Amino acid sequence: xxxxxxxxxxxxxxxxxxxxxxxxxxxxxxxxxxxxxxxxxxxxxxxxxxxxxxxxxxxxxxxxxxxxxxxxxxxxxxxxxxxxxxxxxxxxxxxxxxxxxxxxxxxxxxxxxxxxxxxxxxxxxxxxxxxxxxxxxxxxxxxxxxxxxxxxxxxxxxxxxxxxxxxxxxxxxxxxxxxxxxxxxxxxxxxxxxxxxxxxxxxxxxxxxxxxxxxxxxxxxxxxxxxxxxxxxxxxxxxxxxxxxxxxxxxxxxxxxxxxxxxxxxxxxxxxxxxxxxxxxxxxxxxxxxxxxxxxxxxxxxxxxxxxxxxxxxxxxxxxxxxxxxxxxxxxxxxxxxxxxxxxxxxxxxxxxxxxxxxxxxxxxxxxxxxxxxxxxxxxxxxxxxxxxxxxxxxxxxxxxxxxxxxxxxxxxxxxxxxxxxxxxxxxxxxxxxxxxx
Amino acid sequence: xxxxxxxxxxxxxxxxxxxxxxxxxxxxxxxxxxxxxxxxxxxxxxxxxxxxxxxxxxxxxxxxxxxxxx
Numbered sequence: 001x002x003x004x005x006x007x008x009x010x011x012x013x014x015x016x017x018x019x020x021x022x023x024x025x026x027x028x029x030x031x032x033x034x035x036x037x038x039x040x041x042x043x044x045x046x047x048x049x050x051x052x053x054x055x056x057x058x059x060x061x062x063x064x065x066x067x068x069x070x071x072x073x074x075x076x077x078x079x080x081x082x083x084x085x086x087x088x089x090x091x092x093x094x095x096x097x098x099x100x101x102x103x104x105x106x107x108x109x110x111x112x113x114x115x116x117x118x119x120x121x122x123x124x125x126x127x128x129x130x131x132x133x134x135x136x137x138x139x140x141x142x143x144x145x146x147x148x149x150x151x152x153x154x155x156x157x158x159x160x161x162x163x164x165x166x167x168x169x170x171x172x173x174x175x176x177x178x179x180x181x182x183x184x185x186x187x188x189x190x191x192x193x194x195x196x197x198x199x200x201x202x203x204x205x206x207x208x209x210x211x212x213x214x215x216x217x218x219x220x221x222x223x224x225x226x227x228x229x230x231x232x233x234x235x236x237x238x239x240x241x242x243x244x245x246x247x248x249x250x251x252x253x254x255x256x257x258x259x260x261x262x263x264x265x266x267x268x269x270x271x272x273x274x275x276x277x278x279x280x281x282x283x284x285x286x287x288x289x290x291x292x293x294x295x296x297x298x299x300x301x302x303x304x305x306x307x308x309x310x311x312x313x314x315x316x317x318x319x320x321x322x323x324x325x326x327x328x329x330x331x332x333x334x335x336x337x338x339x340x341x342x343x344x345x346x347x348x349x350x351x352x353x354x355x356x357x358x359x360x361x362x363x364x365x366x367x368x369x370x371x372x373x374x375x376x377x378x379x380x381x382x383x384x385x386x387x388x389x390x391x392x393x394x395x396x397x398x399x400x401x402x403x404x405x406x407x408x409x410x411x412x413x414x415x416x417x418x419x420x421x422x423x424x425x426x427x428x429x430x431x432x433x434x435x436x437x438x
Numbered sequence: 439x440x441x442x443x444x445x446x447x448x449x450x451x452x453x454x455x456x457x458x459x460x461x462x463x464x465x466x467x468x469x470x471x472x473x474x475x476x477x478x479x480x481x482x483x484x485x486x487x488x489x490x491x492x493x494x495x496x497x498x499x500x501x502x503x504x505x506x507x508x
Contacts, residue, residue: 002447006440019440021449023460074443212445212453235446243439249461251454287442288453340476345484347491357488361499367487384477388484408463417467425473426481436461 002073009079009159014053016061027065031057041103044096058226069228077237079159081179084137087154098137105136116197126185126275126283135181155204167216170206173236178284186273209236211287238287254405260413264301266393274400280356296355296393301386304348332418335380343368346385356392387426
């Protein structure tokens with residue numbers, strides 16, 4: 001029986017997972033690398049460090065699982081989306097990779113929207129151009145580092161750079177490519193009109209596969225470095241959101257996930273490329289071949305609760321340190337001691353917002369404070385405010401005609417029964433917990 | 439990710455089958471109609487607050503930017 005290997009290239013580190021074909025996890029290993037911020041609002045990483053960390057992580061996971069490279073029958077890649085790796089004709093990195101969370105490209109987003117035309121752009125990509133996406137990073141290089149731009153022969157997404165190192169192939173897949181602003185999302189191929197109007201050469205972009213298609217095989221050199229067997233197939237893989245959704249079973253219409261991490265994501269499978277006319281949600285190709293997905297993203301979900309913990313809940317943190325429990329448990333217990341916020345409402349826009357208001361200037365608010373309010377009310381208001389924000393995404397997706405038959409809660413926020421129940425009440429939808437191995 | 443490799447290698451017939459196999463529902467928390475009704479009023483208040491405060495967010499932003507450049 002074959003084993004499978006997954007490599008997830010995150011923003012803080014790379015995680016390799018070895019699983020049985022049944023999905024049971026046999027072993028894993030994480031290797032970290034730094035995030036570089038050479039200027040305010042910039043976010044970069046060195047692709048060479050990704051590769052070195054990946055070698056260590058693959059070796060570590062195989063050892064941890066007690067599995068040899070020959071026992072691995074296939075490998076998949078997932079990871080941070082939207083970033084840009086610029087390569088010259090010898091596959092040398094031209095400059096550090098610019099990441100999804102980099103904010104330098106506001107001007108280039110405007111330029112692309114103008115050059116392509118808003119209507120064409122939306123019809124082709126199903127999305128607005130956002131500062132984090134790949135295309136504006138390429139245009140930024142053209143505008144700001146022309147000497148580097150002259151040297152570029154290939155542009156890859158972060159996880160696709162690992163594929164190049166593993167297999168020697170230039171390849172991507174539709175889910176990650178959806179976040180470039182260069183893919184025709186309904187037709188699942190590079191957009192000729194956008195490439196033509198932005199002057200980005202087609203030869204710079206890799207071949208695009210569906211997520212489970214074999215895109216290449218482990219090379220002799222990569223086999224030596226990683227301990228994997230030469231010739232092991234590497235499939236397309238997926239962007240972190242789409243790949244994670246497969247693991248959560250979001251693979252058919254009606255099953256929706258609600259994920260509370262730092263951000264809050266409502267993710268639904270689509271049989272056709274439906275989109276919100278006001279572009280408040282993202283429509284991308286799914287990792288399920290021939291299908292799409294839509295997601296609403298609130299920026300500060302668990303992040304709002306973390307902010308409250310770090311600013312106002314020193315007492316809960318101290319108690320947690322003593323007992324070995326989680327400070328969030330004490331906080332949600334306190335919130336449950338009051339049955340209502342008594343008119344107090346929290347707006348969770350601590351880092352601006354994306355869904356339902358694409359507004360970087362939006363701010364957090366406590367509204368309705370009276371002398372009766374205690375910390376427990378503040379905590380409860382934050383939990384409720386995040387639940388309201390998640391409902392906003394649900395309402396937009398429902399208005400697109402997507403049916404909700406089952407909502408699956410995941411992420412750190414799903415650990416709290418109190419919070420999950422609150423989300424069920426607020427949205428009017430039952431919230432399931434799932435036992436997902438990956 | 440590994441599940442997708444399982445489709446490529448033939449362990450699963452499809453991505454949908456792999457996704458269903460890897461995730462099982464453990465429990466379900468249902469909404470209580472009374473609670474849903476009570477939250478409705480608060481949700482509407484939440485929606486209205488953004489609309490009412492939107493301009494003040496921009497004003498606050500301007501003040502902060504002016505302070506930074508001073």
